[in-house]
Amino acid sequence: MTDQTKQYAVQKSDTEWKAELSPAEFHVLRQAGTERPFVGEYTDTKTVGVYRCRACDAELFRSETKFDSHCGWPSFFAPLAEDRVEYIEDHDLGMKRVEVRCANCGSHLGHVFEGEGYGTPTDLRYCINSISLTLTPADPA
Structure with a gap:
């Protein structure tokens, strides 16, 4: 799934990823799969x-951008910083989309869509698989 010619900060073989990730995580993160809508851990968080x-x-x-x-998946209107994600043109399923990957390891996160109807400051919707994410709660003040 990842661009084998690109050098990411985190580089692992499929064998190493399979040892660290569950089969469902591996399918989404390393094989560009998609989890079913409305079932992810962070959809309504x-x-x-x-x-x-x-x-x-x-x-x-x-979380401030969520x-x-x-749509059934966690949605964000912007990444933490532009250098945290990378964008890949995606023509799978007979449509033009933009895939979003982690810029640190090349893992598939989801897709980004543009549209004025989202009512967000950026008019973007980063539709991200819950299984691609881990939430670190803010320290209570």
């Missing part, structure tokens, strides 16, 4: 904190 890549623990999104898009 309102907890304040930072969402990290489940494969390499890189910080990707902040919104309810009613």
Whole structure:
């Protein structure tokens, strides 16, 4: 799934990834699979904190950018910083989409969609698989 010519900060073989990830995590993160809608751990979560890549623990999104898009997956209007994710043109399923990957390890996270109807500051919806993420709650003040 990942670009074999690109050098990521975190580089592992499929054997190493399979030893660290569950079969479902491996399918989504390393084989660009998609979890079913409305079943993910973070779809409806309102907890304040930072969402990290489940494969390499890189910080990707902040809860302040999460919104309810009613699409069945956690949605964000921006990554924590632009250098945290990378974008790959995706023509699978007969449609043009933009895949979102972790820039640190190349793991598949989901897709980003553009549209004024989202009502977000960026007009973007990062539709991310819950299984691609781990939420680190903010320390209570």
